[in-house]
Amino acid sequence: MITDYKQQEHLICKKHLPRFNGKWIIKQIGDFTSCTAGGTPSTFIPTYWGGEFRWMNSGELHQKFVNEVEGKITQEGLRNSSTKLIPKKCVLVGLAGQGKTRGTVAINLVELCTNQSIAAIFPSPEHVPEYLYYNLEFRYDELRSFSSGEGGRGGLNLAIIESILVPLPEKPEQRAIAAALSDVDALIAALDRLIAKKRDNKQAAMQELLTGKRRLPGFVCGNRSKQTDVGTIPADWDIITLGDLFTFKNGLNKGKEHFGYGTPIVNYMDVYKRSGIHAADINGRVSLSKQEIKTYEVHKGDVFFTRTSETTDEIGIASVMLDDPKDTVFSGFVLRARPRNDYLDDQFKKYCFSTNEVRRAIVSKSSYTTRALTNGHLLSIVTIPLPSIHEQHAIATVLSDMDAEIAALETRRQKTLALKQGMMQELLTGRIRLVKGAEA
Numbered sequence: 001m002i003t004d005y006k007q008q009e010h011l012i013c014k015k016h017l018p019r020f021n022g023k024w025i026i027k028q029i030g031d032f033t034s035c036t037a038g039g040t041p042s043t044f045i046p047t048y049w050g051g052e053f054r055w056m057n058s059g060e061l062h063q064k065f066v067n068e069v070e071g072k073i074t075q076e077g078l079r080n081s082s083t084k085l086i087p088k089k090c091v092l093v094g095l096a097g098q099g100k101t102r103g104t105v106a107i108n109l110v111e112l113c114t115n116q117s118i119a120a121i122f123p124s125p126e127h128v129p130e131y132l133y134y135n136l137e138f139r140y141d142e143l144r145s146f147s148s149g150e151g152g153r154g155g156l157n158l159a160i161i162e163s164i165l166v167p168l169p170e171k172p173e174q175r176a177i178a179a180a181l182s183d184v185d186a187l188i189a190a191l192d193r194l195i196a197k198k199r200d201n202k203q204a205a206m207q208e209l210l211t212g213k214r215r216l217p218g219f220v221c222g223n224r225s226k227q228t229d230v231g232t233i234p235a236d237w238d239i240i241t242l243g244d245l246f247t248f249k250n251g252l253n254k255g256k257e258h259f260g261y262g263t264p265i266v267n268y269m270d271v272y273k274r275s276g277i278h279a280a281d282i283n284g285r286v287s288l289s290k291q292e293i294k295t296y297e298v299h300k301g302d303v304f305f306t307r308t309s310e311t312t313d314e315i316g317i318a319s320v321m322l323d324d325p326k327d328t329v330f331s332g333f334v335l336r337a338r339p340r341n342d343y344l345d346d347q348f349k350k351y352c353f354s355t356n357e358v359r360r361a362i363v364s365k366s367s368y369t370t371r372a373l374t375n376g377h378l379l380s381i382v383t384i385p386l387p388s389i390h391e392q393h394a395i396a397t398v399l400s401d402m403d404a405e406i407a408a409l410e411t412r413r414q415k416t417l418a419l420k421q422g423m424m425q426e427l428l429t430g431r432i433r434l435v436k437g438a439e440a
Helices: 005-016 058-063 075-079 129-138 140-145 158-163 171-209 268-273 290-295 356-364 376-380 389-427
Strands: 025-028 035-037 049-056 071-073 091-094 105-108 118-121 165-168 225-228 231-234 238-241 246-250 259-266 303-306 318-321 334-339 383-386
Touching: 035 158, 049 075, 058 091, 058 105, 091 129, 105 129, 118 158, 129 140, 129 165, 129 171, 129 389, 171 389, 246 376, 268 303, 268 318, 334 376
Parallel strands: none
Antiparallel strands: 025 165, 035 118, 049 071, 091 105, 091 118, 225 231, 238 383, 246 334, 303 318, 303 334
């Protein structure tokens, strides 16, 4: 932690204010405002909870702009704990946590109380709260480096927060900087809402198309249906067990000293994070003999299922290999399902194991002791609906188009985030000025 004022001032000047333009000054937070931390009413006294006062925990800092929180406490809870009712427009800083919470910054748009792991920096006549919020958000890694304790593990405290130096332009420029960055945040929030809506639409389309409740043009065969183990499906569809579609094999296990170099390996997260895998996406490496590579080889069209997890919700998640990788193997934390036949379209494999009915079947046939587990025998008795190969291809095309639209929006969001980061770098250091007459 940097405790020497001059040392910290030199760091701020070097990293965050390379040139002093106009009337920018540097002040410690404690010199222009004050801050406080909150507390938690006793959870053993029911009359402290469920009242009229909002109470925020540090896990809710991810909201950034806080309008509503889960917790509510009573006047009695407020009076009999160290928490305090703080005004709106306080800048909130996470004080504790080895994860991302420590150093995370938010701003409350409503009056509320906080727990003891949040510092609240009060509004003052000298600063615009939104400007201070963006300044500290930009300096997240730096805030974490100020933590007390060996290796920065002890967390932040009010004394550290009050000692942090902040470059302060005059208030009109603070407002202009905050407004510009707020506009970008609004665009990011709009993209987040649109992406969430598109994902919901895709999930609904998957559920309808993969169960036959909705048929694409050219594949409607009257209204006839039949009841099966996986629900009601069109009369012209079949059902088939995974054992009739695949042979299953467990992946390899090696000592940790063999990992980090050598042959590409499909790992748990490769499967869990995406429904289709390309060779270029595989980052894991493991050192193996030629015989081991042959034994655990990966081919195009292979489907991988997550084999074990802390919860049943995360087992049996499927992902298909979409191209033909060279000398690639798979981890012992996943199962390889190798096709016995060509009954399933490769693109259709990205989706057909994800309906509510199939997921319930996979989970219900898993085992659980200290961890949730599945295996080739348990998966082989799971059944899925099977439309014709032509209808599979048509369904997969519709869903792939929806995936492409979502991916394009996510790329746009990443570019907007990069734009915001660049704007913060320029605006919060005075390289670009937004106030008329300011020197650049």
